Amino acid sequence: MKEEQSSETVVLSEDILQRWEARGVSRRDFIKFCTGVTATLALPISFIPKVAEAIEDNRVPVIWMEFQGCTGDSEALLRANQPTVAEIILDRLSIEYHETIMAAAGHLAEESKHQAMETYRGKYIAVVEGSIPAGDGGVYCTVAGESALNIVRKVCGNAAATIAVGNCATFGGIPAAAPNPTGAISVQKAVPGATVLNLPGCPLNTDNLTATIVHFLTFGKLPATDRLGRPLFAYGKRIHDNCERRSHFDAGQYAEAFGDEGHRKGFCLYKLGCKGPETFHNCPTIRYNEGTSWPVMAGHGCIGCAEPGFWDTMSPFYRRLPQVPGFGVEVTADQLGVGLAVGTAVAFGAHGVVSAFRKGHAFKSDKLVQKDKEE
Amino acid sequence: MIRILYVWQLPVRLTHWINAICVVVLSVTGIYIGHPFISAGATADFLMGWTRFIHYSFAYLFTFSVLARVIWFVIGNEWASWRMFFPWKSRKGRKNALDFFRYYTFTGSRIPYEVGHNALASMAYAAIFTLFIVQIVSGFALYGQYAPGGFWDSILGPVVTLVGNQTLRLTHHLVMWLLAGFVINHIYSAWLMDMKEMNGTMSSIFGGYKYIDQEEL
Numbered sequence: 001m002k003e004e005q006s007s008e009t010v011v012l013s014e015d016i017l018q019r020w021e022a023r024g025v026s027r028r029d030f031i032k033f034c035t036g037v038t039a040t041l042a043l044p045i046s047f048i049p050k051v052a053e054a055i056e057d058n059r060v061p062v063i064w065m066e067f068q069g070c071t072g073d074s075e076a077l078l079r080a081n082q083p084t085v086a087e088i089i090l091d092r093l094s095i096e097y098h099e100t101i102m103a104a105a106g107h108l109a110e111e112s113k114h115q116a117m118e119t120y121r122g123k124y125i126a127v128v129e130g131s132i133p134a135g136d137g138g139v140y141c142t143v144a145g146e147s148a149l150n151i152v153r154k155v156c157g158n159a160a161a162t163i164a165v166g167n168c169a170t171f172g173g174i175p176a177a178a179p180n181p182t183g184a185i186s187v188q189k190a191v192p193g194a195t196v197l198n199l200p201g202c203p204l205n206t207d208n209l210t211a212t213i214v215h216f217l218t219f220g221k222l223p224a225t226d227r228l229g230r231p232l233f234a235y236g237k238r239i240h241d242n243c244e245r246r247s248h249f250d251a252g253q254y255a256e257a258f259g260d261e262g263h264r265k266g267f268c269l270y271k272l273g274c275k276g277p278e279t280f281h282n283c284p285t286i287r288y289n290e291g292t293s294w295p296v297m298a299g300h301g302c303i304g305c306a307e308p309g310f311w312d313t314m315s316p317f318y319r320r321l322p323q324v325p326g327f328g329v330e331v332t333a334d335q336l337g338v339g340l341a342v343g344t345a346v347a348f349g350a351h352g353v354v355s356a357f358r359k360g361h362a363f364k365s366d367k368l369v370q371k372d373k374e375e
Numbered sequence: 376m377i378r379i380l381y382v383w384q385l386p387v388r389l390t391h392w393i394n395a396i397c398v399v400v401l402s403v404t405g406i407y408i409g410h411p412f413i414s415a416g417a418t419a420d421f422l423m424g425w426t427r428f429i430h431y432s433f434a435y436l437f438t439f440s441v442l443a444r445v446i447w448f449v450i451g452n453e454w455a456s457w458r459m460f461f462p463w464k465s466r467k468g469r470k471n472a473l474d475f476f477r478y479y480t481f482t483g484s485r486i487p488y489e490v491g492h493n494a495l496a497s498m499a500y501a502a503i504f505t506l507f508i509v510q511i512v513s514g515f516a517l518y519g520q521y522a523p524g525g526f527w528d529s530i531l532g533p534v535v536t537l538v539g540n541q542t543l544r545l546t547h548h549l550v551m552w553l554l555a556g557f558v559i560n561h562i563y564s565a566w567l568m569d570m571k572e573m574n575g576t577m578s579s580i581f582g583g584y585k586y587i588d589q590e591e592l
Contacts, residue, residue, distance in 0.1 A: 226523060227536050236523055252415030252422030262414075271411065278540045280523070313541045320409060321548060322541045333545055334410060337552025344556040348563040354481070355567055 010048050016056050040211040040286060041223065042233045054218035061124040062213075063116055063155055064098035067141050067148040068175040068184055069130025072203035073166040074100045079206065079289055096124070099143075110144050117158055125216065126159035127209075128152060131168040131175045132190040135183025149190060156191045161222050163197045164188065165209060167305055170198035170229075177311035188229060197222045198229040200281075202305035207286050208234040228308065230280070239276035239302050242284040245269065263299065273318040274301030281306040376589065382490055383583040387455045390444040391580060394507075397437035398558065401510075402551055404430040409548060431518060438511050441504075454491030460501040462494035472498065486571055490587055496564070503557055506550050513538075513547045 012031060020030045034052045038045060066074065078101065095101070096116035097109070104112055116124060133140035138147030156162040164187040167173035175184035188196045199208055212231060215223045223231040240246065248254070248268040255263035255272055268274070279302050283294040296302055304314035313322065321333050383391075407413070407426050415422045448457035462468030470487070472494035477483030479495070487493060492500065516534040519527025535543060569577040579585045 227532060232523075238520055241521055247418060250424040251418050251420045252411060252413065252424075252426075253418060253420075254411055254414060277520075278544075280520075307540065309539070313539050321545050324545065324549070333548040334406070334552075337549065337555065340552050341555045341559065344559045348559055351479075352563060352567065355571070358481075 010045055012049055012052050016052055019056065036207070037211050037214050040207055040233060040282070041215055042236075047218070051214055051218055055214055060213060060217060061116055061120045062095045062098075062127055063113060063124055063159070064095055064127045064129065065143075065151065065155060066099055067128070067130035067132050067143075067152070067169075068182065069166060069168045069173075071100055071129070073129045073169075074098070076203040076206045076288075077209070096120075113155075117155065121158050123160050124158075125213070126156045126162045128156070128162060128164050128169045128187045129166055131172045131184035131186065133175070133182035134185045134190065135181070140182040152187060152190050156187065156194045156196070159194070161195045161197060161216070162187060162191070163199060163209065163212060163222075165199045165204040167200045167202045167310060170200040171308040171310075173202065174311050176309070195222065196229060197225065197231060199234070200230065200306040200308075202303075202310075205234070205281075205283070205286060205288060208282070226280070230306070234282045235280040235306060237280065237282065239279045239281055239283055239296070242282070243276050243296060244284060245296060258299075266299075269296060269299070269301040270320070272301050273316065273320055275304035275307075275310075275314045275317075276302040278314065279304040279307050377586050378589060379584050380490060380587045381583055382454050382585045382587075383579055384447075384452055384455060385583070386443060386447045387451065388580060388583055390440045390447070393436065393440040394444075397433050397440065398554055400433045401430060401437060402555060404433070405547075405551055434511070434514055434518070437507075438515075441507050441511065445504075459492055459497040460504075462497050468494045471495075486568075488572070488588075490585065493568075499557070499560075503554070506553060506557075510547065510550050510554075513543050513550070517543060517547065 012034070017027045017030060021027060025033075030052075031048075034048050034055075035045070038048050038051050041047075043051075064074075097113040099109065102109060102112070130141075132138070132148045132152050134149055138149035141148040143151060164170045168175055168184070169187050172180070172184050172186050172189075175182060176186075186198075187194075188198070197212060199205075199212065201208075208231070211233065212223060215221075215231075215233075223233055225231055226235055228235075240249070243249070245266065245268045248266070249270055253262060253265075253267040254270055255267045257263065258272065263269075263272075270277075274296065276296060283302070284296070287294045287297065301317070303317045304310045307314065316323065319332065324331060324333050324336055327336060404426050408423070408430060411423060413422065447455050462472055471489065474483060474485055474487045475493050475495040478486050512531060512534060515527045516531035517540075519525060519529075519531050520535065520540075522528060523532070538546070565577055565580075569575070574586045574588075575584065
């Protein structure tokens with residue numbers, strides 16, 4: 001491998017490329033992966049060989065746990081229809097325990113989890129999918145007779161780091177939506193002392209998980225995060241600010257209804273309740289399912305699934321603003337406001353009419369004015 | 376004996392009119408941003424872009440105007456002072472507020488005579504300045520989201536996290552309507568008092584002078 005790495009010449013080691021070819025990954029695919037992941041992490045391209053080396057030499061054991069979730073994040077992980085580097089890294093190489101995809105079941109599965117925890121104590125990464133029900137002592141979700149709360153505390157407590165995937169694990173998601181019957185909480189709340197990285201989304205974007213793990217392999221630590229514990233490389237910009245429909249927003253061209261002319265022309269979905277201006281995620285740049293598409297590209301507004309409490313706070317999904325507390329669903333803030341303004345005008349108008357005919361001043365100066373008038 | 380008193384100093388009048396213009400411009404552009412009621416014909420247009428530019432420019436103007444007025448609360452004359460916001464702390468203030476309330480509700484006929492703001496108006500202005508601050512904070516907190524880690528995000532970002540993005544937007548909308556209600560009330564009351572007090576209330580906000588009979592105080 002060459003020592004100097006300029007922006008023009010980035011050379012990957014022949015050995016590494018050949019080893020990946022032996023695993024059934026073409027050099028083209030491998031280079032594409034390394035480049036893609038380096039770009040996703042917002043690193044300069046001189047880092048591509050470092051990334052290639054890191055994923056070659058290191059191997060990080062992963063224990064994947066699922067609690068109150070719909071397996072959507074696992075589905076996102078398995079979405080590839082042919083073995084890609086990402087799949088090999090996440091699935092075949094590192095994952096010690098994953099209920100949905102592992103061959104073992106029952107006691108054997110439990111055994112492998114405990115073994116992984118013992119062997120890699122303090123070194124493994126715990127991935128959590130789904131929220132943790134904390135209500136009534138955690139009875140609403142148990143695996144092998146233990147409550148989710150106990151499991152997550154034990155497994156995440158001994159991990160090098162915890163990655164919460166999907167909105168349920170990061171912020172409570174749909175299980176924690178009002179009225180939250182199971183007392184669902186996020187991983188961060190369930191294990192306050194643990195190092196937790198949040199990768200929200202419904203589902204999470206696997207490219208971000210892969211990039212996070214590659215970052216961990218390359219630098220030995222988790223990437224820098226925002227206020228909500230989300231990595232900045234993936235959640236550092238608003239969807240709205242990178243949106244492919246943004247020029248229509250700035251121009252003032254909006255789809256007014258699904259299927260109307262504006263919608264067919266690809267205008268901005270702002271008036272259809274798109275929550276892109278409220279949501280931080282890299283959907284517009286990396287898209288979903290191997291870069292195929294993402295909601296706004298497909299013609300549906302963003303629902304803000306990477307934000308805390310999105311099911312409660314971002315709804316109604318087809319309106320710009322939430323409903324005003326205490327008023328019916330059909331009353332919007334602006335209807336209420338117009339009512340208030342008109343009501344005020346009418347009230348003061350009436351007051352004015354009455355006041356105009358009103359007598360009974362007490363000022364001396366007023367009497368002087370009266371006198372003047374009489375004279 | 377009626378005297379001509381210089382009541383509203385220049386900074387008071389200036390910030391009053393800058394605020395008034397800003398409230399109108401910010402409300403109109405804000406309604407458009409929240410609900411774009413005019414659609415552009417061509418993609419090359421920049422309707423929303425300019426509207427947002429105007430909204431943010433006037434937001435800065437408004438913020439500096441409110442800040443200037445806040446400074447004048449401290450260094451201005453007795454009728455510009457922050458002390459007017461707490462009429463309920465003195466016996467006279469409480470009595471005046473009650474008399475004014477009774478006058479407005481047609482249960483009393485006496486208007487308490489005051490040089491500056493009357494007690495009830497002062498309390499209303501205390502609420503209005505609170506709403507101004509709410510608008511400035513919520514507005515710049517939402518605005519700051521375009522640049523995470525930037526100036527506004529650094530100082531007001533935690534507000535978004537604490538209150539919630541959508542709740543903040545709803546608040547920004549509802550407070551705008553409360554201010555619209557206030558503007559109606561404010562213009563009406565100014566007209567009513569101009570008529571009933573006959574001391575030049577309306578013209579005083581342009582020139583600063585009021586006709587005051589000391590014996591009435």
